[in-house]
Amino acid sequence: MYIIPAIDIKDGNCVRLQKGDYNTVKKVAENPYITAKSFKDAGARYLHMVDLDGAKDGKMQNAELICDIAKSCGMLVDVGGGIRDLKAIEFYLNNGVNQVVLGSVAVKNPQIVIDAVKNFGDKIIVGIDAMDGMVKSEGWIDGSDIYYTELAKRMEDVGVEKFIFTDINRDGMLTGPNLVQLEVLSNSVSADIVASGGVSDLTDIKDLMSLNIFGAICGKSIYEGTLNLPKAIKLTRG
Structure with missing residues (x-):
């Protein structure tokens, strides 16, 4: 399992939210370039x-900054947020980004995912963001009537090979990942699964490792110091 540090950008700053609530925005680092370097060094x-x-706005807003970091950081970067068409996907993939994450369009316009997989193959990740098992979109503002495993099965059927699953209720809360829903998802599809939301410490990392998933995204736990990034990386891939 890979430890995947996270950098969330708002207004050019490195920030974190709680449960995706934009009213809880908090700057967590002075410089996203230095932050990325620290992750690489770890x-x-x-x-x-x-x-x-x-x-939130449904279009790329911080793309130049993100691509500049992707080109300079020496890591394999995936990016999500506001990617709604093939042109946006192509822009990122041609400018230093390794994979793009499609979330809202998987719910509202799945044909774009179908076309993206046809054109870009395993460069496409689908982000499944759910609250109480039900998928949300548009920066987690809009609800849906789609259960998270159903969306995963639909997307796997059109060729998606990797999912990032976020339990919105746990995101940024340091309360532990939703192991039950992650295990159900892992058993529902054969695609790679990346866990997001709730990771607090090495115990959570060990719990996720037991699920045999691809990776764990860690954000607030690194910034708050509850997770030692070098130790976590050594534990999983060292």
């Missing part, structure tokens, strides 16, 4: 980035 191979302004 041994991270992957970096997860989110354009929070893009997620």
Whole structure:
């Protein structure tokens, strides 16, 4: 399992939210470039980035900054937030980003995912963001009537090979990942699963390792100091 540090960008700053609530925005680092370097120096191979302004507004807002970090950080970067068409996907993939995360369009316009997989293959990740098992979109503002495992099965059927699953209720709360829903998801599809939301410490990392999933995204736990990133990386891939 890989430890995947996270950098969320809002208004050009490195921030964190609680449960996706934009009213809880908190700046957690002075410089996203230095933050990315610290993750690389700790041994991270992957970096997860989110354009929070893009997620909310439905269009790329911090793309230049994100691409500049992706080109310079020396890690494999995936990015999500505001990616709603093939042009946006192509822009990121041509400018230093390794994979793109599609969330809202998987719910509202799945044809874009179908076309994206056809054009870009395993460069496409689908982000499944759920509250009480039900998928949400548009920066976690809009609800849906789609259960998270149903969306995963639909997306796997069109060729998606990796999912990032976020339990919104746990995101940024340091209360532990939703192991039950993650295990159900892992058993429902054969695609790679990346856990997001709730990771607090090495105990959570060990619990996730027992699920045999691809990776765990860690954000607030690193910034708050409850998770020692080098130790976590050594535990999982060292």
